Each structure stands twice: as C-alpha cells, then as structure tokens.
Amino acid sequence: MQNFLKINDNDNVVVALQEIPAGTTITLENGVSVTATEDIPAGHKMAITDIAEGSEVIKYGYRIGNAKEAIKTGAWIHTHNVKTALGDLLEYTYEPTPVEETETEDVTFMGFNRPDGKVGVRNEIWVIPTVGCVNNVATAIAKKANEFVKGSVEEVIAFPHPYGCSQMGDDQENTRKILADLINHPNAGGVLVLGLGCENSNIDVLKPYIGDYDENRVKFIVSQEVDDEIEASVEAIKELIDYAAGFEREPISVSKLIIGMKCGGSDGLSGITANPLVGRFSDLLISKKGTTILTEVPEMFGAETILMNRCANEELFNQTVDLINDFKNYFKSHNQTIYENPSPGNKKGGISTLEDKSLGCTQKSGSALVKGVLAYGETVKTPGLNLLSAPGNDLVAATALAASGAHIVLFTTGRGTPFASPVPTMKISTNSRLANKKSNWIDFNAGVLVEDSTMAEQAQALFDYVVAVASGEKVCSEAAGFHDMAIFKQGVTL
Numbered sequence: 001m002q003n004f005l006k007i008n009d010n011d012n013v014v015v016a017l018q019e020i021p022a023g024t025t026i027t028l029e030n031g032v033s034v035t036a037t038e039d040i041p042a043g044h045k046m047a048i049t050d051i052a053e054g055s056e057v058i059k060y061g062y063r064i065g066n067a068k069e070a071i072k073t074g075a076w077i078h079t080h081n082v083k084t085a086l087g088d089l090l091e092y093t094y095e096p097t098p099v100e101e102t103e104t105e106d107v108t109f110m111g112f113n114r115p116d117g118k119v120g121v122r123n124e125i126w127v128i129p130t131v132g133c134v135n136n137v138a139t140a141i142a143k144k145a146n147e148f149v150k151g152s153v154e155e156v157i158a159f160p161h162p163y164g165c166s167q168m169g170d171d172q173e174n175t176r177k178i179l180a181d182l183i184n185h186p187n188a189g190g191v192l193v194l195g196l197g198c199e200n201s202n203i204d205v206l207k208p209y210i211g212d213y214d215e216n217r218v219k220f221i222v223s224q225e226v227d228d229e230i231e232a233s234v235e236a237i238k239e240l241i242d243y244a245a246g247f248e249r250e251p252i253s254v255s256k257l258i259i260g261m262k263c264g265g266s267d268g269l270s271g272i273t274a275n276p277l278v279g280r281f282s283d284l285l286i287s288k289k290g291t292t293i294l295t296e297v298p299e300m301f302g303a304e305t306i307l308m309n310r311c312a313n314e315e316l317f318n319q320t321v322d323l324i325n326d327f328k329n330y331f332k333s334h335n336q337t338i339y340e341n342p343s344p345g346n347k348k349g350g351i352s353t354l355e356d357k358s359l360g361c362t363q364k365s366g367s368a369l370v371k372g373v374l375a376y377g378e379t380v381k382t383p384g385l386n387l388l389s390a391p392g393n394d395l396v397a398a399t400a401l402a403a404s405g406a407h408i409v410l411f412t413t414g415r416g417t418p419f420a421s422p423v424p425t426m427k428i429s430t431n432s433r434l435a436n437k438k439s440n441w442i443d444f445n446a447g448v449l450v451e452d453s454t455m456a457e458q459a460q461a462l463f464d465y466v467v468a469v470a471s472g473e474k475v476c477s478e479a480a481g482f483h484d485m486a487i488f489k490q491g492v493t494l
Helices: 132-148 169-183 203-210 229-244 274-287 304-308 314-333 344-348 354-365 394-403 432-437 446-450 455-470
Strands: 013-016 025-027 033-035 045-047 056-059 062-067 108-113 124-129 156-158 188-195 218-222 250-253 258-263 291-294 370-374 384-388 408-413 425-429
Touching: 013 056, 062 354, 108 455, 124 132, 124 169, 124 229, 132 156, 132 188, 132 229, 169 188, 169 203, 169 394, 188 203, 188 229, 203 218, 218 229, 258 274, 258 354, 258 394, 274 291, 274 354, 274 384, 274 408, 274 425, 274 446, 274 455, 291 354, 304 314, 304 354, 314 370, 394 408, 408 455, 425 432, 425 446, 425 455, 432 446, 446 455
Parallel strands: 124 156, 124 188, 188 218, 258 291, 258 408, 291 384, 370 384, 408 425
Antiparallel strands: 013 045, 025 033, 056 062, 108 250
16 A cells, blocks of 8 residues: 555645655656655645645645745645645636436345325434523433333433523524424434423424424423423323334335535545545435535635536525525624634644645535525425535534435544534545544445445445434444434623
C-alpha cells in the first residue's frame, strides 16, 4: 500500500495515508519524485509543486484556500500556511451539471407497514415531553414501562429536551415542529406525549402541528391534571404496547427507505474513504427509488456550487442559494465569523480550511440530482436526494434528519463519538485505527478503502448492512441503550 494519495489530477497536494517522515521520497504517477522536507502527519497534505504566496491550494480538483506564504515542494500544508479564500454572501449562476439517472433492481428489507402508508424500521414506544420540566418524569416513565414490553415492541424510549417554554419566535416554532415530526415518525409504533400543563408549547397548542392522528397510536398526559403522572402514563403506555404489538416485520421495498447523511469529527481521510462511500451508497439507494437527506449547511460552504449545479431545476437551484445565504446571514446576525469551521479535532486530523472540510463533506451526496430542498423541521416529500437546513452540530443535525423522516442516520467520523439520535445512528469510521480502537462505537469501517478493498465492494457491503439494520439489527449506540435528541436554538430565552 502506498503511503500517499493524489485525489485529482489537477491537485497540487497529496494526502498522507500514513505519516511521511522528513526525507522520505515519493513517486507520483507521472514519474515525478517529491521528497518531504518535514514530517507529514497521517491525513495531512504535502505540496507536490512550489506554490506562490496568494496562489490556490488545490485538493479534490478544487481550491481549498490560498497560500499565506510561498510554499516549497515537499512542505507540509496546513493552517500555518494556507487560509480560506471564501467570501461572505456570493452571487451564484445556475450551470446544470449533466447527471445520468439509472435504475437498479429492487431489494426488500423487513420492516413495519403503518396504516397511514408510512413504514418503520423499528417498533418502539416513544415518550415525547412537551417541555423540559417533565424530562425526569418522562425518563422514569420509560424505565418503568419497559417492564411491560411484549411481542414485536422493542423498547420504550424517552426523549428529554430543555425546550417548550421560555422561547420566542422561530425557536418556539421550531420546537413545536420537531416535536410534532417525532410524534408522527413511523419508527414509533406508539407515542405518549407528556405535558406539564402551563408551558407555552402545551398539548393543546401542539395538537395542530401534529395534525390528524390515530388515538390508538398517540396518547396524551397532562401532568398537572392527574394525581400520579407516572402511574397514569404507564397505564397509557400499556395500551400503546398492546396496539403496537399488532405490527410484525414484513418484506418492504427499499424504495420506502429514507436515510439521513451526516459527518462529524472529520479527519484527512473523511473525503477519501467514508464520505465518498456514503455517496456511493446514496446513489445506489436512489437508483432503487429510495431517498437520502444531506444536511449541515455550514459544511457546504465552499462546495455549495457542486450541489447547486446538480439541482434538477432552476427552482431548486434558487432554493439552494437561499439555503446557503440564509445560513450565512444567521452567522452575520449574531456577529459571528462565517468560516470559523473547521473544529480543533478537524484540524488535528488534517483539515486546514472550511473549503477543505466542505469538499470532503459534500461527497456524501454522491452524484445524484438534488430533488428536494427542506426547511428545518420540514418532512421529506420527494424521493431522491434532498438537502435539509440544519447546522453542523452532531446532535442537532441528526435529530433534524430524524424529524424530516429519516429512518436511519449514516454518520461518518474520523475521530469517533458515542452519541445517538431518535433513529438508529450508524457510525462509519474513516480509518481502521479508529474502528479497531473503538469497536463499541463504530459500526462500519470505511478505512479498508485505502488498504485492501474497492469502493464497489464496500458500497455493496454498506448497502447490505443498512438493509440489515433496517430489518432490525441494532447499531452500537442502540445496543448501548443510547437515545439522544437536540433542538436547534437560535434566539432569546425568557
């Protein structure tokens, strides 16, 4: 295995697949030899030609920034000698990229058909608090109610959160949308909505956001109106369990699957292994008429035109422009630097600028046309690739994907994390070292792509694993009993 990779023919850097000590000579495909003038850490970049001060540093075939100073051939390229070249609000022109859409043979998974036409990959009972004041009560209810689980019902799960009161404007609206989305999520065979009684987003206020619901599937308890809220809730959940136990797994077309895509704790291999692998998975699922959702808008900055030019029509292009610029204005309205990313962990892993991160991040979108653009809290309506407005924060973005309808979230990482979301959250490592060290966190190792396996082999393996998880196999965070949720907060707390 060679110790470096040149990703695109036009690149003026290579990425070290393992540490390249100073004095090591590598030979490029064109026969040119380059000697490292300093140690190049694994995942980091080395110049393969002289780069003048102010000139572009090219990776993935695109600019990832400009040189802060003259960079000599063989030098380590990182935050000390390259800076972002991005501006604030930009003008964009729709220049459609030709995309060949293909169809492949259908595959089935074993899931749950719901009466409303939706499908679920889990048959759980969810306890959704309307307000943070009843979080501990919700947790206690779920713990006690799990004693009564039976049949095809898998678990009773509480989803605490700190909101639902003392919020204003968009924050309160977002809380109501996300809670309603989760209440309607088909991975839940039954839902108990637990209120306090005096909160802003109380049950009566929330019901119009929920819309029509099956009284056998969704039940409500107002804690201030019953003598013992835990006892009353457990009795309600027993009825929900009886109802949900009537569902059994049966073969369902993967065209019904909705898969969220997210990355976090990236490293220099993220854009080489795990992210493009998820992109290949996305293309494969879409070829079977399935649906994927890409989010974390701030990590599209610098690569947004790739997505814009793959929009299926000009209306979607304009919506994507708004998606990008609205998030930039959100940063500016809070007097924050738009291009503050990447994080310290990203930088340690070899990512130098936001363009560097974004060009790797957006590879999770594969090569399919963009068929939908979703506001935060909006549920997916169009099969194919969708873009969702949400921040880069792992918990907030993964929850947003679940709320938009994702049955499963694919989460690529070069650093590792144990977190979960309301739906199965599959951790895909970018490197084998992480997969071997944190086998209790990592579900799938994409690091083999720079060792002894091909993209085609691993794409099929990942697809097969997603089908297995959709059919009931638990990912690591589920097996550990982890279930998280987080709602996007933007404004004032009263």
